[in-house]
Amino acid sequence: MALQIFNSYSRQKEIFTPITPGHAGMYVCGPTVSGESHLGHARPYITFDVIYRYLLHKGFKVRYVRNITDAGHFEEEGREAEDKVSKKALLEKLEPMELVQKYSNLFHWAMLQFNCLEPSIEPTATGHIIEQISMIEKIIEEGYAYVVNGSVYFDVKKYAEKYPYGKLSGRVIEDLLETTRNLDGQEEKRDKADFALWKKAPPEHIMRWKSPWGEGFPGWHIECSAMATKYLGTRFDIHGGGMDLQFPHHESEIAQSTICNHEAPVNYWVHNNMITIDGRKMGKSYNNVIKLTELFTGTHPLLTQAYSPMTVRFFILQSHYRSTLDFSNDALLAAEKAFKRMWEAHETLQQLPLPPNESGNDPALESKLNGLLMELESFMDDDFNSAKVLANLFEIVPVINSFKDKILSTHDVGSGLIKLMKQHFKTYLEDIFGLKNSSEADNDKLKAVMNLLIDIRKESKSKKDFITSDKIRNQLLEQGIVLKDEKGGDMSWYIQ
RNA sequence: GGUCCUUUGGCCGAGUGGCUAGGCAAAGCUCUGCAAAAGCUUCUACAGCGGUUCGAAUCCGCUAGGGACCUCCA
Known part of the structure; x- marks a missing residue:
């Protein structure tokens, strides 16, 4: 069966056709390691972990690239544009790289807790300054960027004359040009829609590199373009990230790469939706984040107890990745119980002895179970619908428990089907969904x-x-x- | 203000124009020394109002609520 992916760029589901048959290249926007990961961050990493695992399951050889943003983007704080990483470093009296190391370690620890597979390549922004600089030079050569006072800006207006700037995020270029935002560097730009490729570093800026335009640091979006191009080529299959990155980050990535490489970089744009809390996006701007460490230890006012990483993972899998997912203590409590029930049934199933008869003698039950199992792949093929897979598996749970309690006999379905059930439960729960027993009973x-x-x-x-x-x-x-x-x-x- | 999305039973959440997921909670029953599990049964929803259709939660319009992006953000 053919895998279909919802492509944010075309706004419809498309059959996944890799550029190189049998191979898939996937780039996912990774963490900015200037702070601790929270529940909202967990969603893309778990979502794309499952997509990665499913591509592997389908037999693709996958190169999965997930960057670490350690150079820091500037943010508007007061009027001064500042480097996020270096600012925090000053506050905490740490070296920038010390801070980066600390939060990188913490991030990797969290990924391990969630049982996320490691990406094939995890490039850092600071490790690719040279690539970013040469990419910017190329864009200047092509005539789509200009230098002002040691900074370099991308000429969006010129780009938009030839290319569909705004298509990914549904923007209209005229509106963007009229936006009345008062950001730093605004007076340097030719148009308000222009974005920085390179920023001149003010004297107090710790993170700085030499460049043809003086000392400075890379702009917001160039690192992903540079690293994706380097490791996946000028055109690759899948680019993932949170919906909030569509604009301006991914839109700008498209523009940069298109000018530099003379072709659009990505075939399938995949965006996960947000985790909300009281109907509001969880994010630091809203001051409503629950850090992963708080979640795992239960030390947050909204939590009545600690929740295991697998509970969180299961919670996320129970909804579709393109829907918002509303967090609450009750919802996690429900997910915890559901996961426990599912996992116990899974373990029971794996230990179930096979009946001597190959085929069973209850055609109705057999066909029901067969049907439920056969649907699983089609659900995943339909834009990774993990929620439907879990629903089907849950329908099988009472049957498994009935086998255990001898209410039903495995003779009724035969060893062939029992084997098939064992195989499907293991494949979907462990290999694709990446769930595992969270208890420490393995002693x-x-x-x-x-x-x-x-x-x-x-x-x-x-x-x-x-x-x-x-x-x-x-x-x-x-x-x-x-x-x-x-x-x-x-x-x-x-x-x- | 602009662009876009969303509104499902007590709660969380899938969802296709007709066959009305699943989980949690609740109630009853069975099993059980007790407990906990487990099994069976019950609870039938799609914001409101119009329209299209033989038929709509699913398509269209209006109204109302909520949200996202437009600024760092997963």
């Missing part, structure tokens, strides 16, 4: 101790010595270990 010594306690409890129960049996269960619970009696006398346990 052989603990398992041995638990087996001993279970034996004792079974013995005391059989002697109707409920005082002993309850003591074992209750005291384990105090330690955060939940012991459950299963049907048929077996017992299972898990760490809360």
Whole structure:
């Protein structure tokens, strides 16, 4: 079946046809490592991790490039345009690179928690100053950029005469030219819509590099163009990022690369929607962020408890990546329970013994299960609809539990279908969705101790010595270990 | 102000012009020494008003609410 991707550029779903058959190149805008990641940041990384995993699952050889922005963009604070990274560094009395290192480490730690695969290449902006400078030189040569007082600006008006500037983000160039924004450097620009490729560094600016135009630092958008071109070529398959980056970041990327490379850089633009909180985008401008460390430890006023990275991952997967996802403590609580139920069923399924008969004797059940399994790929092929995949898997959960409790027999469906179920659950939950058991129960010594306690409890129960049996269960619970009696006398346990 | 998006049952969330996901919560039943699970059943929604259609939550228009971008932002 053919994979379809919603292309933000054309605003419709398109069949994914890679430039090089069997290969896929994907660039995703990575973090600016000037601060701690929050829940909102988690969405693109998990979304594109799943897209990466799914492309791999489809058999593509993927080069996944995700940059680290460590040079800092300037932001408007008061009137002074400043380098975000160096400003924070002054405040915290740290070297810029020390700050970058700290938050890079923290970011990588968070990605590990979320079980995100590492990108193939993780280039840094500061490591590609030369590439950015030569790209800017090329744009000047082509006549689409001009130098003013040591800064270089992109000539949007001229570009728009020949190319559809604004198409990706749905802007009208005339409106952009009229925008009455009062930003730093505005008086240097020929038009208000122009954007900086290189900025002259004021004396107090720590991060600065020599360039043909004097000492300065790269503009907002050039790093992604330079690094994407270097590692994926002048034209590549997929470019991802948050919807809020469409304009001006991605729009400008298109313009820069188009002039420099004489072709539009990207075939499929993919944008994830925002995570909202009380209906509002989570973002530092709104002062409503929940940092990942706060989420994992439960130390935020809005949280009643800590939530595991897998709960967050599951929460995100339960909605479609192009919809806004509203955060609340209740929603996470629900996701936690849902994930637990799904994961237990998954583990039960994997341990289910195969019946001797290859095919079953309950055609209705068989065809229902088969149908649910067969749909999974078509859901993912339809613009990565993880929510629908999970819905189908949830429909199978009661069947699995019924097998466990002997309400249904695996003979009814046969070993062929059981194998298929095992394979699909593993493929979708683990390989594609990147979920994993979040408990620390993978400890052989603990398992041995638990087996001993279970034996004792079974013995005391059989002697109707409920005082002993309850003591074992209750005291384990105090330690955060939940012991459950299963049907048929077996017992299972898990760490809360 | 401009551009665009959105509004689904107690909550979160899929969604296609007709067959009305899924999760959480709630209620009842079954199982059970108790507990927890688990199983079964129940709860039928699409902001409002018009229109198109044999038929619309799904298409169109208007009204109302919410939001995003236009400025660093995932």
